[in-house]
Amino acid sequence: MSLKGKAYIVGAYEHLTRKAPDKSLAQLHAEVAKGALDDAGLSKTDVDGYFCASGDTPGLGGLSMVEYMGLRVRHIDATDTGGSSYIVHVGHALEAIAAGRCNIALVTLAGRPRSEGMQTGTAPRVGNVQQPDVQFEFPYGPATANMYAMAARRHMHQFGTTSEQLAWVKVAASHHAQHNPHAMLPKVVTVEEVVSSPMVADPLHRLDCCVISDGGGALVITRPEIAKNLKRPKVKVIGVGEASKIQGGGVGLDLTYSAGRESGKAAFEMAGLGPSDVKYVSIYDSFTITVVMQIEDLGFCEKGQGGKFVADGNLISGVGRLPFNTDGGGLCSNHPGNRGGMTKVIEAVRQARGEAHPKVQVKNHDIVLAHGTGGSLATRHVGATVILERE
Amino acid sequence: MSDKVYPAVPPTPGTEPYWEGAKGGKLLVKWCQDCGKPHHYPRGVCPHCMSTNLEWREAKGTGEIYTYSIMHAAKPAYVVAYVTLDEGVSMLTNIVDVDPGKVKVGQKVKVVFKPSEGGGKLPCFTPV
Numbered sequence: 072m073s074l075k076g077k078a079y080i081v082g083a084y085e086h087l088t089r090k091a092p093d094k095s096l097a098q099l100h101a102e103v104a105k106g107a108l109d110d111a112g113l114s115k116t117d118v119d120g121y122f123c124a125s126g127d128t129p130g131l132g133g134l135s136m137v138e139y140m141g142l143r144v145r146h147i148d149a150t151d152t153g154g155s156s157y158i159v160h161v162g163h164a165l166e167a168i169a170a171g172r173c174n175i176a177l178v179t180l181a182g183r184p185r186s187e188g189m190q191t192g193t194a195p196r197v198g199n200v201q202q203p204d205v206q207f208e209f210p211y212g213p214a215t216a217n218m219y220a221m222a223a224r225r226h227m228h229q230f231g232t233t234s235e236q237l238a239w240v241k242v243a244a245s246h247h248a249q250h251n252p253h254a255m256l257p258k259v260v261t262v263e264e265v266v267s268s269p270m271v272a273d274p275l276h277r278l279d280c281c282v283i284s285d286g287g288g289a290l291v292i293t294r295p296e297i298a299k300n301l302k303r304p305k306v307k308v309i310g311v312g313e314a315s316k317i318q319g320g321g322v323g324l325d326l327t328y329s330a331g332r333e334s335g336k337a338a339f340e341m342a343g344l345g346p347s348d349v350k351y352v353s354i355y356d357s358f359t360i361t362v363v364m365q366i367e368d369l370g371f372c373e374k375g376q377g378g379k380f381v382a383d384g385n386l387i388s389g390v391g392r393l394p395f396n397t398d399g400g401g402l403c404s405n406h407p408g409n410r411g412g413m414t415k416v417i418e419a420v421r422q423a424r425g426e427a428h429p430k431v432q433v434k435n436h437d438i439v440l441a442h443g444t445g446g447s448l449a450t451r452h453v454g455a456t457v458i459l460e461r462e
Numbered sequence: 463m464s465d466k467v468y469p470a471v472p473p474t475p476g477t478e479p480y481w482e483g484a485k486g487g488k489l490l491v492k493w494c495q496d497c498g499k500p501h502h503y504p505r506g507v508c509p510h511c512m513s514t515n516l517e518w519r520e521a522k523g524t525g526e527i528y529t530y531s532i533m534h535a536a537k538p539a540y541v542v543a544y545v546t547l548d549e550g551v552s553m554l555t556n557i558v559d560v561d562p563g564k565v566k567v568g569q570k571v572k573v574v575f576k577p578s579e580g581g582g583k584l585p586c587f588t589p590v
Contacts, residue, residue, distance in 0.1 A: 192535075193533075193535035193536070197471065200471050200472060200474075201474065203474070203503065203505065204503050205471050206470075206471035206472070206473060206474065206477060206503075207480075207502070207503035207504070207553075207554070208503070208554050209469065209471055210468045210469050210470060210471065210578060210584050211468075211542055211554055211555055211556045211584075211586075212533060212536065212540055212542055212556070213542055213554060214533070214535075216531075216533075216535065217531040217533045217542045218531075218542075220531035221529040221530060221531045221542065221543070221544060222529070223531075224529045224530060224531055224567065225528065225529040225567070228529070228567040228568075269534070270532075270534040271534060271535045272531045272532070272533050272534065272535060273531055273532040273533075273534060273562075274531070275531075318552075319509070319510075320499070320500075320501030320502065320505075320508075320509035320510055320551070321500075321501055321502040321503075321551040321552040321553060322499055322500065322501065322510070322550060322551055322552075324528060324544060324546065324552040326528075326529055326544070
């Protein structure tokens with residue numbers, strides 16, 4: 072049985088804060104939950120399914136948060152795939168709703184790495200020493216930025232991708248961010264400014280990297296019978312996919328592709344659509360290379376042609392073929408909890424509803440896509456894709 | 463860079479031979495005696511076929527750089543890389559004892575052992 076269309080996103084809310092030293096992580100989760108439920112026209116007593124990622128949720132899985140928020144749920148899912156978790160959760164909520172496990176699913180993300188002074192991308196982190204790779208990797212200083220940089224370096228070597236092409240991703244994001252009053256970096260930048268910004272992890276410059284921010288976001292997802300009686304524009308979930316990418320024990324290592332290859336294929340198959348049907352994309356933009364690689368893997372261009380594809384404003388709304396991240400994305404607006412998947416879904420919902428900023432709203436917004444990578448691009452991650460239809 | 467002492471993470475059950483080998487100047491790679499393939503990082507169960515019939519073999523210690531990045535955000539900057547050994551298995555490592563600006567994809571490298579915390583040694587690579 073196809074799950075296509077068996078659920079709707081009826082509530083979406085992004086926390087306005089970018090720095091929240093005075094708020095606890097639990098409070099941020101609860102505030103975004105309230106925001107998404109208000110958006111949907113529902114209350115917390117309606118919620119019977121709770122979805123979160125264990126890594127950004129204080130306490131044991133989702134248990135502490137349902138206790139904090141006073142939720143009485145009959146389904147709980149704390150799947151954590153890093154930044155792509157909340158895109159995964161859309162699919163998991165769809166499945167749970169279709170299976171009768173819940174009627175109204177709440178998904179939350181929150182984080183405050185900025186207030187905590189976390190050097191998100193540049194400081195290697197030990198994590199759990201039982202994690203089997205840690206003793207063989209941590210001593211070498213792998214941080215987020217240099218791991219992604221190695222994927223970028225290989226992409227450049229193999230396909231001739233240039234720093235200037237990567238820079239176009241940031242330039243496009245900045246063109247969108249100028250219209251977002253909450254964006255951390257609302258100034259329009261040029262390719263020259265990106266490639267002349269300080270090198271963080273060669274070949275990635277500071278402006279190839281996303282921001283570090285506090286904040287969060289939440290979604291409310293429900294079954295068609297309930298969605299039809301709610302006030303908001305109808306955004307139907309018509310395709311979902313998730314897939315893992317691993318190093319394969321070091322044999323045949325290939326850092327030039329992501330799990331988007333499989334997750335995108337699965338989502339398009341469920342939707343019965345292809346890349347040419349998509350009018351807007353939210354693509355996780357932890358770094359500029361992340362966008363280029365995922366656009367290729369989702370089939371918007373041939374493998375290796377992503378650099379050429381994103382150049383010359385092709386991702387700018389109203390200018391290019393594939394408008395992306397019209398809120399400014401992680402590169403310019405925010406990156407709550409170092410996890411970009413939630414805001415990707417939220418901006419896709421805004422676009423599908425026709426509620427993005429008028430300067431960046433795409434005209435024909437019947438089919439939109441959100442995609443993300445959680446973990447480390449190219450070496451080990453989970454990619455997740457959702458395709459939404461404005462009904 | 464030459465006086466850098468690398469951080470160390472304690473071994474987990476089954477990985478001690480790798481670190482003992484490194485201390486003695488040997489780079490050990492796990493090979494599966496059932497499917498015949500190597501893997502890295504070393505595991506107790508083959509990631510290719512799930513066999514536990516594994517053995518340690520000493521690698522030649524030579525290979526080439528698959529990709530790298532110079533971490534300018536750190537002072538001093540260091541070079542993280544994936545090196546593909548001649549045996550066909552790739553490993554995360556550092557490229558050392560070289561001007562970072564001279565490092566290239568495809569460059570031939572050989573293993574060198576650098577001191578790590580607790581008196582151990584860490585396999586790193588340097589251009590041949």
